[in-house]
Amino acid sequence: MTDALKAAATPTPLPRPAWRTTPLARFAAEFTASPVAVAALCVTLTLALLAVFAELITPQNPYDLAQLDIMDGMLPPGSTDFAGTMTYHLGTDQQGRDMLSAIIFGLRMSLGVGAMSTLIALSLGMSVGVLAAYFGGKVDAAIMRVVDLQLSFPAILVALILLAVLGKGVDKVVIALIIVQWAYYARTVRGTALVERRKEYIEAAACLALSHRRIVFRHLLPNCLPPLIVVATVQVAHAIALEATLSFLGVGVPITEPSLGLLIANGYDYMLSGKYWVSFFPGVALLVTIVAINLVGDQLRDVLNPRLRR
Amino acid sequence: MLVYLLRRLGQSVFVVAAMAVLVFVGVYAIGNPIDILISPEADQIEREAAIARLGLDKPLWQQFLIFVESALQGDLGRSFVYATDALGLILSKLPATLELAFLALLIAVFLGVPLGMLAGLKPDSVVGKSIMAGSILGFSLPNFWQGMMLILLFAVIFKVLPSGGRGETVEVFGVAVSFLTLDGLAHLLLPAVNLALFKTSLVIRLARAGTREAMLQDYVKFARAKGLRPRRIVLVHVAKNIMIPVVTILGLELGSMIAFAVVTESVFAWPGMGKLLIDSIQHLDRPVVVAYLMLTVFLFIVINLAVDLLYCVLDPRVRLSEVRA
Numbered sequence: 066m067t068d069a070l071k072a073a074a075t076p077t078p079l080p081r082p083a084w085r086t087t088p089l090a091r092f093a094a095e096f097t098a099s100p101v102a103v104a105a106l107c108v109t110l111t112l113a114l115l116a117v118f119a120e121l122i123t124p125q126n127p128y129d130l131a132q133l134d135i136m137d138g139m140l141p142p143g144s145t146d147f148a149g150t151m152t153y154h155l156g157t158d159q160q161g162r163d164m165l166s167a168i169i170f171g172l173r174m175s176l177g178v179g180a181m182s183t184l185i186a187l188s189l190g191m192s193v194g195v196l197a198a199y200f201g202g203k204v205d206a207a208i209m210r211v212v213d214l215q216l217s218f219p220a221i222l223v224a225l226i227l228l229a230v231l232g233k234g235v236d237k238v239v240i241a242l243i244i245v246q247w248a249y250y251a252r253t254v255r256g257t258a259l260v261e262r263r264k265e266y267i268e269a270a271a272c273l274a275l276s277h278r279r280i281v282f283r284h285l286l287p288n289c290l291p292p293l294i295v296v297a298t299v300q301v302a303h304a305i306a307l308e309a310t311l312s313f314l315g316v317g318v319p320i321t322e323p324s325l326g327l328l329i330a331n332g333y334d335y336m337l338s339g340k341y342w343v344s345f346f347p348g349v350a351l352l353v354t355i356v357a358i359n360l361v362g363d364q365l366r367d368v369l370n371p372r373l374r375r
Numbered sequence: 376m377l378v379y380l381l382r383r384l385g386q387s388v389f390v391v392a393a394m395a396v397l398v399f400v401g402v403y404a405i406g407n408p409i410d411i412l413i414s415p416e417a418d419q420i421e422r423e424a425a426i427a428r429l430g431l432d433k434p435l436w437q438q439f440l441i442f443v444e445s446a447l448q449g450d451l452g453r454s455f456v457y458a459t460d461a462l463g464l465i466l467s468k469l470p471a472t473l474e475l476a477f478l479a480l481l482i483a484v485f486l487g488v489p490l491g492m493l494a495g496l497k498p499d500s501v502v503g504k505s506i507m508a509g510s511i512l513g514f515s516l517p518n519f520w521q522g523m524m525l526i527l528l529f530a531v532i533f534k535v536l537p538s539g540g541r542g543e544t545v546e547v548f549g550v551a552v553s554f555l556t557l558d559g560l561a562h563l564l565l566p567a568v569n570l571a572l573f574k575t576s577l578v579i580r581l582a583r584a585g586t587r588e589a590m591l592q593d594y595v596k597f598a599r600a601k602g603l604r605p606r607r608i609v610l611v612h613v614a615k616n617i618m619i620p621v622v623t624i625l626g627l628e629l630g631s632m633i634a635f636a637v638v639t640e641s642v643f644a645w646p647g648m649g650k651l652l653i654d655s656i657q658h659l660d661r662p663v664v665v666a667y668l669m670l671t672v673f674l675f676i677v678i679n680l681a682v683d684l685l686y687c688v689l690d691p692r693v694r695l696s697e698v699r700a
Binding site for chain 2: 214217218219221222225226228229302306309310313314315316326329333336337338339341344345348351352355356359360363
């Protein structure tokens with residue numbers, strides 16, 4: 066990493082001996098060339114750590130009713146609590162819940178739902194897309210027709226309708242997000258795989274009489290990964306935004322396990338009377354999360370896109 | 376052209392049919408249609424009358440024919456909450472949504488194209504870079520939160536614009552519209568800006584990429600060699616050529632605007648179809664949800680078809696490749 070930083074800081078780095086530059090090192094060097102992207106990556110990782118270790122970091126557990134005091138309800142940012150022992154840096158909501166703690170727990174929910182749905186949708190879409198490209202013909206035509214059909218409808222509409230049928234719940238939100246997302250991966254991987262399939266190493270693998278399964282999953286798929294990684298990064302941000310929107314509209318996660326979107330929705334009525342903090346700060350957290358992930362995705366796209374290679 | 380049109384029409388009809396089957400399977404086969412289509416508050420006599428009317432005592436294929444037949448006649452069930460025809464109810468809210476979507480579209484084009492071209496002509500200048508940074512922000516700002524912040528800023532803190540509702544309307548050909556009264560315009564402004572922001576960012580990106588590409592083309596070099604003024608080259612030659620992707624994407628995005636209007640309408644209490652959908656989901660008013668679904672599918676197919684045809688008119692290359700295929 067430090068080598069990579071030094072290389073990026075020198076205006077014209079000397080070509081290093083071939084045996085020392087592994088693809089991964091080259092990738093790291095190109096990624097860290099943009100300070101904005103490095104900062105965004107740090108923010109993303111920090112947010113992820115906050116979400117994972119939420120209980121250890123937050124001043125109170127916002128969902129342990131024993132720790133809440135109704136006397137502390139709707140305090141503006143910076144107030145101390147009724148007992149005078151704790152400062153609410155971001156204020157409290159109507160039940161006297163510390164907004165900072167609630168936001169970190171909400172972040173866990175938002176990131177968790179976003180990451181999980183993206184991972185499952187990625188593996189599903191990836192498998193379907195690579196199979197379509199490998200086998201071609203009618204299989205390909207049928208799969209891609211379904212993909213095109215689904216992508217012609219906006220994600221939010223599909224998710225809304227699905228949740229209207231499925232009902233509320235974290236698992237249902239994840240299912241809806243998977244159904245909404247898989248088609249993007251299927252289309253992306255198919256595009257790459259169609260090109261890769263014609264290359265000689267696949268031909269060689271076929272000559273060795275390897276099974277279809279082995280060729281597809283051990284040879285073809287790993288070579289189709291770079292564009293998928295880019296799409297997946299951007300899609301995590303989309304999934305988080307979509308989940309927040311759905312929860313805001315009241316069809317997403319239940320009130321007992323609020324995500325950032327639901328926290329924002331809770332503050333809607335108070336905002337109209339000028340008590341902005343219940344909605345404002347979760348929104349800032351959501352915005353920072355989405356911007357950071359998008360910036361990382363943008364840089365990944367620039368580094369991994371062979372068309373932009375000099 | 377005619378062959379292309381017919382083929383596209385055939386595809387569209389197929390998609391509508393496929394969606395009808397999916398909706399039918401969703402409502403009748405997976406869910407219990409009695410729960411979905413008959414109000415939980417109905418008494419025994421009403422239930423039996425409704426079962427007989429909907430033909431729920433008949434075999435499944437006959438039910439499907441009844442469903443298709445009534446859908447073709449524009450009957451998609453009755454709302455439990457409003458006790459009126461579901462499709463008619465949604466259509467009565469359509470003008471409010473369309474008004475909002477069109478104003479947002481206008482904002483997106485008349486703000487996005489010039490800004491994008493500016494950023495494309497001077498990609499490395501401060502102006503160009505700030506426009507791009509703004510567009511990244513526009514992409515990342517969650518729509519609903521941005522709407523709430525607009526309300527907080529303009530309605531709560533500065534108190535210059537109303538926070539929600541539709542304001543005063545006037546009837547034009549029997550349809551109530553807001554944009555012809557001052558009060559209505561004031562109510563329309565914030566929701567339209569809210570809905571337009573994401574699309575404006577998109578248009579900026581498209582226009583910027585298009586401009587950068589077009590400036591390197593031979594026709595621009597030729598126009599320059601001919602001694603045309605730079606202003607004319609940009610405003611006539613480049614502008615025309617970047618409009619193809621912009622028109623296509625915006626056409627497609629008109630549909631997604633109607634979908635995203637769900638969010639905007641909920642934030643600003645704008646009485647359009649999107650708010651009706653959310654209210655119906657909350658009140659378990661399922662016939663309205665089903666009718667909304669069928670109507671939007673239909674709307675989307677019409678929009679996609681219109682965009683494809685427009686594309687065909689704008690770009691001769693598409694036409695030629697289709698004829699050859």
